[in-house]
Amino acid sequence: MPRTVALPRTVGKVDRIIHGDARAVLDRLPKESVHLAITSPPYNLRIPYRGYTDDLPPEEYLAWLRGVWRALLRVLVPGGRFVLNVAPTSIKNFRPIHHDLSRDLRDLGFIMRTEIIWYKQTMGRRTAWGSWRSPSNPHIVPSWEYVLVFSKDQWRLPGDRAAIDIGPKEFEQFSDGFWPIPPERKRAGHPAPFPELLIERLVKFYSYRGNVVLDMFGGTGTVAAVARRLGRHYLHIDSSEEYCRIAAARVAAARPPPEYPIPPPVVRPGIARSERRGGAGTD
Numbered sequence: 001m002p003r004t005v006a007l008p009r010t011v012g013k014v015d016r017i018i019h020g021d022a023r024a025v026l027d028r029l030p031k032e033s034v035h036l037a038i039t040s041p042p043y044n045l046r047i048p049y050r051g052y053t054d055d056l057p058p059e060e061y062l063a064w065l066r067g068v069w070r071a072l073l074r075v076l077v078p079g080g081r082f083v084l085n086v087a088p089t090s091i092k093n094f095r096p097i098h099h100d101l102s103r104d105l106r107d108l109g110f111i112m113r114t115e116i117i118w119y120k121q122t123m124g125r126r127t128a129w130g131s132w133r134s135p136s137n138p139h140i141v142p143s144w145e146y147v148l149v150f151s152k153d154q155w156r157l158p159g160d161r162a163a164i165d166i167g168p169k170e171f172e173q174f175s176d177g178f179w180p181i182p183p184e185r186k187r188a189g190h191p192a193p194f195p196e197l198l199i200e201r202l203v204k205f206y207s208y209r210g211n212v213v214l215d216m217f218g219g220t221g222t223v224a225a226v227a228r229r230l231g232r233h234y235l236h237i238d239s240s241e242e243y244c245r246i247a248a249a250r251v252a253a254a255r256p257p258p259e260y261p262i263p264p265p266v267v268r269p270g271i272a273r274s275e276r277r278g279g280a281g282t283d
């Protein structure tokens with residue numbers, strides 16, 4: 001018989017692809033309705049996403065994200081998790097953006113649980129050595145990204161033991177915080193999609209089947225597709241209509257486990273970008 005987990009505040013509000021601004025949509029979601037959020041925001045590195053330029057002044061960028069994190073805190077359940085993937089910035093002009101972000105999240109009241117090193121195994125493609133074979137100015141290549149993990153209010157996430165799907169070998173492997181996973185090669189028209197393997201690990205390690213999993217910068221829908229395939233409800237937000245279309249097809253194609261028949265996506269049209277990044281009221 002299909003299992004359903006009590007979702008009193010979220011009934012009818014999950015399993016959606018929402019085209020809109022992250023903060024504006026979060027502000028419309030019910031309080032305490034999400035168990036796990038996994039996201040990778042635009043890195044402010046002039047990456048050519050559809051619909052905007054990714055190059056705010058650093059303080060404005062952080063202030064904009066603080067507004068998003070604050071809105072997220074409201075929608076997480078007590079014990080709910082937030083997983084933030086962020087890469088070190090460029091080789092020559094290194095900015096420890098991960099330190100800024102973890103400071104901001106802790107200042108907002110998130111508990112920082114850990115950081116995972118996602119080792120992308122990309123050294124084969126290295127080109128920038130700095131001063132070759134000389135201590136004068138050699139460069140370290142960022143062959144890794146950070147996966148910063150936070151909780152709201154408490155460390156424990158209550159849940160039904162019968163809804164656990166992580167095996168003993170997986171648990172042992174995932175609890176080692178160094179994760180060698182190659183970057184995604186199938187890009188589906190997006191400059192920076194997550195590899196599914198990374199998201200599978202996070203979803204199994206940090207949530208129960210039947211939970212609600214959110215990505216508010218969802219891109220091509222990796223988090224939502226993996227969540228559905230692993231028997232979790234999903235919410236996907238992205239400001240690009242085109243990425244939302246790609247995500248909808250991808251999530252519709254993901255097959256949920258028979259005992260958790262998570263439905264295909266309802267696609268919601270644009271939610272105004274009243275709080276658009278860089279706009280008024282970012283902090």
Ligand SMILES: C[S@@+](CC[C@H](N)C(=O)[O-])C[C@H]1O[C@@H](n2cnc3c(N)ncnc32)[C@H](O)[C@@H]1O
Pocket residue numbers: 020021022023039040041042043049050190192193194216217218219220221222223237238239240243276277
């Ligand atoms: C790093 S990408 C995420 C890629 C995603 N993890 C995937 O697997 O495809 C960041 C995404 O944020 C979206 N974005 C940028 N500004 C946004 C905003 N204000 N609200 C919602 N999404 C936004 C971009 O369209 C882009 O797809």
